[in-house]
Amino acid sequence: MSAPILQLSTDLYSLDPSALTLTLTNNSCYFLEVVKRWKLIICFVVCSLQKEVEAELDRLVGQEGTIHTKMLALQRMGPNLQLIGGDASQLSGMITFTCSLAENVSRKVRQLDLAKTRLYNVIQRADDILDLKFCTDGVQTALRNEDYEQAAAHIHRYLSLDQSVIELSRQGEESSAVDASLVMLQEAEQKLKVIVAEKLDEAVAAVDLAQVERFFKIFPLLGLHQQGLARFGQYLCSQLASKAEENLLLATGGDLGEKRALLIFADTLTLLLEGIARVVETHQPIVETYYGPGHLYTLITHLQQECDKQAQKIVDKFIQQRGYHNKFQIVQSSMMKSVPGERIEPRYVCVELDPVLTEVTLMNARAELYLRFLRRRMMADFEVGDAQSITQEHQQNVEKLLKHCLLSRTMQELIGYYIPMEEYYMRESVNKAVAMDTYEKGQLTSSMVDDCFYIVKKCISRALSSSSIDCLCAMINHANSVLESDFREVLYNKVRQGFPATTLQDIQRGVSSAVSLMQSSLQQGKFNTLGIESAEHAKAAFLNDCSKLFSQGGGSGDQAKIESCLSDLVNTSTKFKDLLQEGLTELNTTAIKPQVKPWISSFLAISHNIEEEEFNDYEANDPWVQQLIVNLEQLMAEFKAALSPVIYDTLTSLMTSLISIEMEKTVLKCSFSRLGGLQFDKELRSLVAYLTTVTTWTIRDKFARLTQMATILNLERVTEILDYWGPNSGPLTWRLTPAEVRQVLALRIDFRSEDIKRLRL
């Protein structure tokens, strides 16, 4: 508001006075008027300016009070600030002082610490020097007194002294004295080493166990772990060797009982391995106590060398005396030759093979057991040392020692020869069982089946008893091959021969000939089920045995291997099942169908286009179904006697299917009246009722279509079918198609074809 007014007043002041004067002279009246107006304007402007200024001044004066109070407050605070300043500087002084004090103290503590450690070192060194002196003196006396343990203890103490300490002590004032004692100690050490080695050798030579153990314990004190173990191992080996030789001599030369003689080499090997195991067991505590854990491995490495040597001797003798390789060659050559005439009589070979095979598996089982024992002991020994520090290397060393030792290799070789021989034994025995097959009356199966499965089981059990997983798997593979190809072939051929179609042409002899054919061929059916059961039974048994084997420490990989091999065996049993099914189907078509078919087609001869009178007549004298039932009963009775229940059931199932199919065909060829339909319904009911009694499962399902046909044939009117059809069918599921329903309806002579056509199904 004030700005434009000020602006106006300035404008006025800036008017040019000359111009004003000029105008003044021109017209004074007008000028006066103008001046008056200007005065008015100026007055107004000045007034308003004045008001503005006054208001401003009033505002400023109003503020004065607050400023004043603030000034007062500031004046009061002045002295306080001075006080704070003083306090602050005082505090800073105190902190600086404390700091320097603390630094002082800690410097002193550090000094104290250093002094203390040095003191300890000094004490330690003094101790060591004293020890050194004590050891020097002690060793001398101990050696003089032949107290080797004491001497070794001193040397051990000396060896455990810090080498740098000894160096340091040499630099001291007493350096010459220390040097002298050190030299003495070193001399004593060398001397002791020689003496102990000599004494141990002497003790070993004298077979003095107490002395051997005494010096054996001294070696680790002198830092000679490896040497000690080697010498001790040598001693133990010599012990084992003499014992083993003695045993082997006894085995080959001595008089033995008949029963033991068969397994004498396995027994000898067992004695050897048990001996070593016992040695390990007895000496493990000494080794662990005096040598520390982890050293058993070294000792066993030494022992294993002797074990390999002795085991090799036993196996060599075994191979020689039992003619192992010779037998293998015979087996191999006779397996190669396909011409049976040139073969060496297998029976003799088998009889001879049997005990040798048992002995080999026993030997392998013993070796496996022994190696497992060693593995367990060595790993346990490493574990005692430090459970965490069982490195890959330790494990690999142990595995390498056990898997690649000569004993393992020798056993692998024996098993390598064993497998073909066992395979041969199995094959030949199965062949023999097949050849000697007999069938006893009253027996459902012939001897062959039991024999074959007994043999296969025996061979696999023997392979299992070897404790070698690979051997077992290989034998399962071979057993599988024998069962799947050879034995199955035999059964298959029997089934084939069993049903010569020509013999069935004579209907008169129908039933009896069928049964006589059954005598030979139906057994196949029984064989097969037995086969299946046996295979599965055997599998269960093996799995049981296998799990025992695993609990002794087999890997999971091994279990997978066996399971895979066994699953092949199960596949084989499935094949036997297929063969059985095949045999039964063939039996059904060749033996049952030709007889059942005419019985059913005789239905055609019975008119079902009947009236009340004939219906009643049929009621009194059954025209067809009773005869059929009697015939069936006779036929099935023969089968029932000769077949095992499972197979009989399967056969009746096949037969009922056959009957239902044949019936259906026949019915579709007939024509029916209303009462004829009723008659058929009655007949069908009795047939189904009979068949239900002879089979174990429900056969209604098989006759569902026929029953539905009977329902249709029984209708009053064509349209009545709609009460059962589609949405009205209720629980009934129609097995007939609409076209078939029409076809059946057309069988009723009283139903008009237009009505049937008109039906909406």
Added chain:
Amino acid sequence: MSMEDYDYLFKIVLIGNAGVGKTCLVRRFTQGLFPPGQGATIGVDFMIKTVEIKGEKVKLQIWDTAGQERFRSITQSYYRSANALILTYDITCEDSFRCLPEWLREIEQYANNQVVTILVGNKIDLAEKREVLRQRAEDFAEAQSMLYLETSAKESDNVEKLFLDLACELIREAKQNKLDNNDTAPMPGEGKTISYLSCCSLN
């Protein structure tokens, strides 16, 4: 079988002289490892790997056999049920190549006649030590109507290809077999065709 989660199951057996790298091939394929200083195999080792080929799950049962003579009778028992054999030799070892005819005789004697055999020359990473020329091996394989492949278990060259090609071939044969069997009803008693099918039938 329908419970199992695979469409085909094949047994593959590796054979060949000791030290040609059978175990390394198997471990490279199944575990992706190349263990240096692999010891000799004892007896037979067994591994499983399931692969997918054109949307079909194929379970490969791989039997890794010991090459040493004393295990021969164990390894021979696996030939009969094998769907495929991988006959391996070492390209840096003339000896392992010269033994091949002997191995072929074993196959002839023990394996079923439908077995697929593939010849594998391993260790091509040691090219500077090669003793058996590729052409020679190829000619040999062709004369025996075998497939041929060179691999390196160490560098993982062709290892995957070896097993996958083999699986493809086996699937092809299995399908072929199925067709044949559908055309002419399988004759009972010819156990081998049936056995072949039953162990690799579709779910």
